């Protein structure tokens with residue numbers, strides 16, 4: 630990034646409410662390893678988002694208004710998704726559904742987005758593919774590569790539940806470097 634360009638703001642959302650979430654740990658890595666010119670801020674209020682109800686989508690609850698405002702203010706999104714039953718966790722999909730509504734006020738439209746994930750076995754590859762499909766409908770610009778899939782993630786955190794493995798940290802840093810380039814390219818089109 631050239632020194633005279635303003636930083637990009639990336640809103641990171643981990644799709645898990647679990648205190649010891651591996652995906653929250655991955656977001657903490659992103660905050661720590663973000664390259665110069667990239668500011669990663671975590672959305673920590675996912676648990677306050679109620680279940681979606683189309684009857685009230687035009688007068689959404691305060692927690693949803695706050696989410697939509699945070700998404701609108703971000704230059705790009707970073708999603709850390711677990712895999713639940715081969716797909717996206719309900720809490721994450723629910724928040725996405727809220728922020729995409731009402732029709733004509735999709736907060737995600739035209740936003741660049743990068744995906745990463747930590748999970749059991751394969752690291753959530755099927756959840757990432759499901760999420761990409763959702764992002765097509767939302768008219769987002771999903772970064773293709775690098776792919777960040779932390780497989781067998783439980784065995785890869787240290788005693789304090791953090792990812793200190795340099796290989797994992799570097800893969801997240803590379804994702805943010807690519808997201809930075811992608812976001813600036815889309816801004817300049």
Ligand SMILES: Cc1cc2nc3c(=O)[nH]c(=O)nc-3n(C[C@H](O)[C@H](O)[C@H](O)COP(=O)(O)O)c2cc1C
Pocket residue numbers: 644645646647649650651652653711712713714715716747748749750751752753
């Ligand atoms: C309801 C449920 C369904 C799950 N389904 C899958 C799955 O389909 N594939 C997989 O690899 N892991 C699956 N897991 C394991 C999660 O990947 C693992 O619990 C992961 O650590 C969750 O993310 P978190 O640590 O950020 O909460 C499932 C876990 C739960 C609770």
